Amino acid sequence: MPSIHLALGLLLSLLVMNAQARDYAFSDAHFHYVDFFQESEGIKALLEKMDESNIDHIMFSGIPVAKKWHENEPQRPRYYAGDDAAAYWYSATDFIILRALEHLTPDQRKRFHPFLSGFNPNDKNADAHIRRLLEMNPGVWKGLGEVFTRHDDLTALISGDVPRANNEAMYRIYALAEEFDLPVMVHSNITSKRERMPLYLEEIEDPLRYFPNVRFIWAHAGTSMELHRHQEKLEFLFDTVKRMLETYPNLYIDLSWTVLDPYLLNKDGEANAQWVKLVTDYPDRFMLGSDVVGSFKNMDKYLDAFIPFLDALPEEVAHKVARDNFLAVLPSEKEQD
Structure with missing residues (x-):
């Protein structure tokens, strides 16, 4: 009999835990429809993956560069880092995005929020090019980037x-x-692979200061996997992000995968209390992204990896980070279905 009571008690506890479990709907706030060769699995595959992964909305962008398959390379590279051949600015990426949108029904279209990215950030003609595309497609583009x-x-x-x-x-x-x-979503690394200080911080901080009415989404909070390969963890990152959030109300942080480990979660997979408090203190300023490029099979894996961190947040904040904060930063879509 005691064993039966114990089993019933455990079952009841599991039922209570399941009843209290949170269900998250996501906005994928950092996404690339194509890879570095401007190829994609296609809009049908993307819609299927979004539906099965509880992704309600998506930042829908191309990639602003294309990787060259150089004459001297015997094998086509699989990624931009596959060999030493150059990449080049590729404005047609935005037309791939426009073409994909044509295959969506009106209801499907409401879930897609196109960001224009195919321009050279070193070219002072780039703003004229962007203006032409905005005026050619009025109301279509909801942001710029990833730059x-x-x-x-x-x-x-x-x-x-x-x-x-x-x-x-x-x-x-x-x-x-x-x-x-x-x-504007900007990828601007906070430092180089070797310098254990925020070497390039002023490059993102200057525009935050000079353009207070522009909403900046800082991709990966200035981190990258390549930085982590050399430094493992940027010890100055938390204090820097905290100060910048305090200073610049127009700064938003994309937490996509390189921020998850080793910052948001510790080695045991538990939420870092420092970051939990920071996100709770600034509940409208963080968003999640998969950062996949052209292939969509791992979108759910990357977003679901954040669930232990989301579960450590107050529930209202967690849903904002998972879904709503991205929608709130868009120009004309403060409210979404």
């Missing part, structure tokens, strides 16, 4: 000068973003 500036080894591989988030060409783009009320 590649400091981006690991990709920075050195892109033909031309090293992009910076605080150069004159980008300032012209930010002014245009302000005019059209568009958020």
